[in-house]
Amino acid sequence: MANTHEIKVQRREDEGKGASRRLRHAGQVPAIVYGGELNPVSIQLNHNEVWLASQNDWFYSSILDLSLNGDIQKVLLRDMQRHPFKQQIMHLDFQRVNENETLRTAVPLHFLNEDKSPAGKSAEVVVTHELNEVVVECLPKDLPEFIEIDLADLAIGAVVHLSDIKLPAGVVIPELKLGKEHDVAVVIAKHAKEEAEEAPVESAEVPAAKVAKKDDK
Known part of the structure; x- marks a missing residue:
């Protein structure tokens, strides 16, 4: 309770x-x-x-x-x-809140044992938390203060999705009812090199001469 x-x-x-x-x-x-x-x-x-x-x-x-x-x-x-x-x-x-009516609210995520996992022990891996909270539905009596995610077995290259979260009894994630495309990543363990390659490239600056020319019109 x-x-x-x-x-x-x-x-x-x-x-x-x-x-x-x-x-x-x-x-x-x-x-x-x-x-x-x-x-x-x-x-x-x-x-x-x-x-x-x-x-x-x-x-x-x-x-x-x-x-x-x-x-x-x-x-x-x-x-x-x-x-x-x-x-x-x-x-x-x-x-x-009505104790007999289902409610919807955000609940914090607590990540455990990341430093003990294969991914966490590797200096070449970057572990990112894509979400820090998740929206749940449940009766008030079942509402958890937080939800724990045990990352002790997090492997290099692994991805933890919403559907992988172990929820308390009576608690559901409504987002998962909307289809597989809503089963988003919660934790990602990537090689640092891969992370660097995916970093967005900054857009090139417009030369001052072109800006001046455009403003002259």
């Missing part, structure tokens, strides 16, 4: 940019909860507590228990706005 994490929130009465600025100056984060059969509700959260939570994968992919004076609403984080250069969270959007 998926883990849940409780986060305490308070009801927010004031709306608008001015009210949000005052909240941020007071160490709070303005947020909204929407979805389900209930109306959207404006809330506020302690910034330091939310910032610490945001350093963990579970904050982005787990069911969260928002606690408003003991009233618990189960939600998923759907959007986070950060300050462009400060370590500050500006706004959060949470969506209510």
Whole structure:
């Protein structure tokens, strides 16, 4: 069963940019909860507590228990706005979830034992992670905080595809239902020489004389 994490929130009465600025100056984060059969509700959260939570994968992919004076609403984080250069969270959007309805969300991928694999041990091989997360569908109770991919047997020249991922019970990758062309690579182990040969060639610069001639027309 998926883990849940409780986060305490308070009801927010004031709306608008001015009210949000005052909240941020007071160490709070303005947020909204929407979805389900209930109306959207404006809330506020302690910034330091939310910032610490945001350093963990579970904050982005787990069911969260928002606690408003003991009233618990189960939600998923759907959007986070950060300050462009400060370590500050500006706004959060949470969506209510129904425990009996299938949900779709992105889950982080954790790669294990790459350094122990034949590909990982070779100095001539470059191992690339093409994806760092994957979109899954499942019931809320089955939602994993992350999905592990064991690369202990990753061979030189091997490719790990979406269909190779071992999923927890009750979890599916909807992308795979769309056909073989959607079974994209997740991990690729290439020879460094091959990687260099496939590097894109930069386009040649247009001579200044031609640019000037074109502009004169």
